[in-house]
Amino acid sequence: MSLPTARWLDRVDRDEGPIYLAILKALSAAIADGELQAGEQLPPQRAVAAQLGVDFTTVTRAYAAARARGLVEGAVGRGTFVRGRAAEDEAGLVDLSMNLPPPPLDLSLGRMLKETSRAVLDRTDPAALMAYHPGAGSLAQRAAGAAWLAPTLGEVAPDRILISPGAQTALAAIFTTLARRGDALLVEPLTYPGVLALAAHLGLRLIPCPTDDQGVLPQALERLCAEHRPKAIYLIPTLQNPVATTMGLERRKDVVRIARAAQVPIVEDDACGRLPGAPLPALAALDPDNVWHVATLSKALSPGLRTAFVAAPDAGAAQRLAQALRALSLMASPLTAAVATAWIREGAAEHLLAAIRAEARARQALAREILPAAVGGPDGVHVWLDLPPGRDPAALRASAAQRGLSLVTAESFAAGPIARNGLRISLGGQARRDVLAQALKAVAALLAAEPQDGRAIV
Known part of the structure; x- marks a missing residue:
């Protein structure tokens, strides 16, 4: 058997008691050593029985014992897979x-990932997927991003949309576009740790703005904009991280009005914007000319996609941001971007x-x-x-x-x-x-x- 996930069978020591326990021990060791990764599919039980020259029921017993220990999981018709977080479960964490x-x-x-990846590879030249791609995404990827953002942003032209390998990269690119070392950035008092790390790395001064259960207080925001002349206001208006509050519509209108009057752009982190069944309009929908909108797929679909969409204030701003993204990350992963695009276009997302x-x-x-x-x-x-x-x-x-x-x-x-x-x-x-x-x-x-x-x- 040449499958990589079958190589652990070489660990089976027939001299270590009952053969089913020897299979179980070999499987446990392969998972503990990292030879088998979480999510990898094990070879079919009949194939294992044939390779080892044992009864099918012996392998069934070994797989059942592995399942009872939380090492693997599976279902009829799907197969058996190495279980994620097995080590933490055993440690009780x-x-x-x-x-x-x-x-x-x-x-x-x-299964969705496997089927879509196979379909992408079937209809795309693999050499093209393995090559360098436009740093801000192809037209098809930008159009998919616009479609994904539509419930919160409304209709957005694809030339304002950029694709990024995650929100953290997008935020880094935006901050380097808007600010320089020593500049001020207005934020909520408790905010996304990734922005704290970025501010420390870029030398930005964080100015916390007082909040209530709907987010930043308008009067405080207006006063701090006048006092500190920040280069940007960073906000998480929907299901705020960490305090889980959501800014109401009237508060959103007040915030964008104050920011525009102060001539301070808003960076809107909308990581959870698509989670509500009836989402409120994004800040970027209320004032598209003054808001940089970042929407990652990590909280709504899966962090493994490493895909975020950015809606820039206009096409010129999108071009400037594309240069910053290229300097930081060159491009998003073509394969995961293709999967995300396919899921959005085909309704799977x-x-x-x-x-x-x-x-x-x-x-x-x-x-x-x-x-x-x-x-x-x-x-x-x-x-x-x-x-x-x-x-x-x-x-x-x-x-x-x-x-x-x-x-x-x-x-x-x-x-x-x-x-x-x-x-x-x-x-x-x-x-x-x-x-x-x-x-x-x-x-x-x-x-x-x-x-x-x-x-x-x-």
Whole structure:
């Protein structure tokens, strides 16, 4: 058998007791050593039985034992696959810190990816996919981006759309286009950590703007624009990361009016803009001439696509941004860009989005039931939970780690002095809803316990 995922069979030692246990041990070692990666498909059981010269039932028993240990997963008609996060599951670690879209119920992302990749390769010269491509995307890719953004932006000309290998690259390109070292950037007090890292790298001064439950306060925004003359205002108006609030329509109108009057462009991070079933108009829809709109597919579909779309204020701004993108990343991955484009054009992206949205709603309902004080939009992939005054976040994280939970607290998002103590709880990282429920109950129990002398609770 020449399949790469069958090479682990060479590890099977027939002298180590029952043959099914020898197969199980070899499979476990191959996964632990990284020879087999999460998501890779194992060879069919009959093929394994034929290669090893054993009964089919012996291999079936070994695969069943691997499944019981959480090493593999599969279903009739699909095959058997190495399970993601097997190592964390065995260690008891539940990651509530990584913000991911939840796995959709009854929809195989792996199968979609495999089928679309095969179709792309069937209709495209592989040599063309492996060559250099236009840094800002082809016309077809830009048109697909415009179609994806239409529910929040309305109709946008493709010459204003650019494709980027992820939102982080897009934001870096925009900031280097708009600002220079020492310039000011207005942000929300708690904001996306990637922007904190970019500001530190580029030498930008972050000016936190006071907020309420709808985002930045208009009067404070107007005052800070006059005082600091920032080069840009960076905002996350929909399902804000980390505090999960959404800016209302009237507040959005006030914000774009103030920014335009101050002649300060807005950089709108709309990572979760497509998640709500009835999305509000993006800031870029209200004032397209003064807003740079960034919409990654990472929260709505999958971070593995490494694809984001940018709507620039006009075609000239798009050309300038294309030069910055080319300097930073040269181009987006042609294969993943082709997959994203195919999914959007053929309707698969909307189908996947609907499935992810449904799962997100179910998980939000779980969070509301178990953690009633948590704040989160009904279609969001995370919630925010304020901590009681004086609660030590470092002690809380340590206590959580001892209970097998990975948490992220306010200081990871702080653009200045921390005025709001809390934690962001991501709901999409766990494959199974029941595992998430157990983790949320553990968080509730941890918060209900009183800290003693400021020490971690064990």
